[in-house]
Amino acid sequence: MADDIVLVKPVMPAADQVARAVRTVFDSGVITNDGPRVRAFEQQLSARLGSDDLAVCASGTTAIQLACGALRLTGEVIVPAAAFPAVWQAVLRAGAKPVGVDIEPRYLTLDPRAVEAAITPATCAILAVHTFGCPADIDELTRIAARADVPLVFDAATCWGIGYRGRPLLSYGDVATLSLHAMKLTHSVEGGAVVGNGLRVADWIRRLRNFGIGGEGALAQGTNARMSELHAAIGEVVLAESDAEITRRVQVRRWYEDGLHTVDWLTVGAFRPEAGPNVAAMPIMLNADAPVDATTLCQELHQRRIHARAYFTGYYRPSSLRLAGAIPVAHDIANRLVCLPFWGRLTEQHIARVIDALTEIGRHHAPAVHLAGHAAAPVSPGAVGLGGPRGRP
């Protein structure tokens, strides 16, 4: 029987390289708390980005949280209503107030008109996501943020290796955050980083990740969000492999795009033409005449041992996020977006299996059920933050 085709397989360096890296850490006697491997990893990431203001931390989520902390955000932070839960949760964890606004239907990034309409005197930042590696509308958002006199933060969690107008995508925005989680193109098992572009933040992040301890006492925005020396050492080894992973992913995408032409009820996710390579993920959008919705498609693929994910619906839906207005695009997209398996070691045969499965699912579900029958449950417009478990656990 065929193996499972998982959603992402982490880049795995050779066992002897890992063993050597781990031994170096344990021999040094310093296994966490801002040691030499963390500093070396920060320098390597900085050098590749051409940045002089970068600090790593425990995760992509804490990267957003600490960025909000470093910017002293306590008011409303505009976030996309359709995004991975970490985005609005990290704003909450930082003590600020996320406000969801709609995305635009082509690139699935923050809709600048919706952002403009959502700005109030309480707005203290705009936090946009480069969704699945596709840049947000940087020009428009920069203009809006400048006019509102608030910082523009980009969650570039998935954007390692992606450029925009000749520069790393991570170099845009007053502050940009990166995930170094195992499922990302380059990773440190768990990890994240914050990059200061317009604003200098790295020294603040280094302080906040270590309980904000320093001169005048421990800062309230502090926490433990350190990257361990062990994770940093793995990060260095994986980073050396990342250019090869980019090359592999470019090929995998080509196989997908060739094959998906034959499936007429879906569309490959759009990508801004000035950005590339498109190596973060493999999102597809179900067309209006698709025979299944996103959740059903994931279930049917899973029955065929293919792991796909509908990131904006079901389990991933915000249980409570205050909204600034209607979010028709986010609701529509929730049931139409699916990420297919995407990682560098996928073979042409793997991709053919995915395409075959999609073709078969389309055939089984004819005649088409119109999507209107599968409308997403609306995102709750309830108060910020603390819905959830009912009754004490």
Add this chain to the structure above:
Amino acid sequence: MADDIVLVKPVMPAADQVARAVRTVFDSGVITNDGPRVRAFEQQLSARLGSDDLAVCASGTTAIQLACGALRLTGEVIVPAAAFPAVWQAVLRAGAKPVGVDIEPRYLTLDPRAVEAAITPATCAILAVHTFGCPADIDELTRIAARADVPLVFDAATCWGIGYRGRPLLSYGDVATLSLHAMKLTHSVEGGAVVGNGLRVADWIRRLRNFGIGGEGALAQGTNARMSELHAAIGEVVLAESDAEITRRVQVRRWYEDGLHTVDWLTVGAFRPEAGPNVAAMPIMLNADAPVDATTLCQELHQRRIHARAYFTGYYRPSSLRLAGAIPVAHDIANRLVCLPFWGRLTEQHIARVIDALTEIGRHHAPAVHLAGHAAAPVSPGAVGLGGPRGRP
């Protein structure tokens, strides 16, 4: 020249054991996201505690944060005004409101009378710390929490291996949290755990540590607070060494207590008689006639290449923590408490060097300067939460 005597040296398993553990993880292909090593580590910790409700997470800080999240705490949480910054920061990060109250002077744990006076209708929990492994006043706090009808949470960060009245100290309180940071008796490089005693929390913690993703959508209290498979695998190896480390630390404490008798201007930190072994730390209290304050003592020891730490003053002081009333004991203690180097591989010669250094410092600083001249800077009674960096970074 003599080597530095550091504050804590992590328990370091043999290199080949570490290499084997790391190889197992990388061979499995699962390096994070709730894999088999995390589950096995949870079972091992549970078995040793006799608990059936335990979940690990990224750190001792996130253990407190997730515990507050699982209990849906949004109101006031009573915390000690003298504690490691993680305690009040984790309550803030969970979206609740820490309120500092005084500690009592003997065991440095929450003063039950001060807690009673601080309870208001907004109080939603009492979070006490077993300070340096010494149990809080469990009987009194249990009575007060029951009368106020709020959960009692114990931060037992440093309490692995310590018992109280014939049971693990971690088995007390509705919920107890543990740190598995490298500086703790047993560790997973970075890590933490939450134990449900009166209340069942482990399933909630497992959901919240993974963005709160689940049935009705992602919960607002969620974040990324997973322990990686790599850290869990190291945790298993170190745990197997923890009983030997306890034995070593018992001996180290004996050497200290014998030697410190000769230094008449300090007192070894008190420990409740029904608890033991006293293996978390080596706190000493400077007597009223001590020739130096805590900060100066740390500096003078450091000049002699001995690393000690004054945990309740200077860099570690809360920059902003709302207080329920006066905290004279916390202020007094801040300048009198010092933790001396304490870890299992310290030798009798190391301890002799520390005692000699203390003796010498006492001699150099005679005649005694009265402590009143070194009063601690008062903890700011400012608003909860978001003081800190002034101006954008």
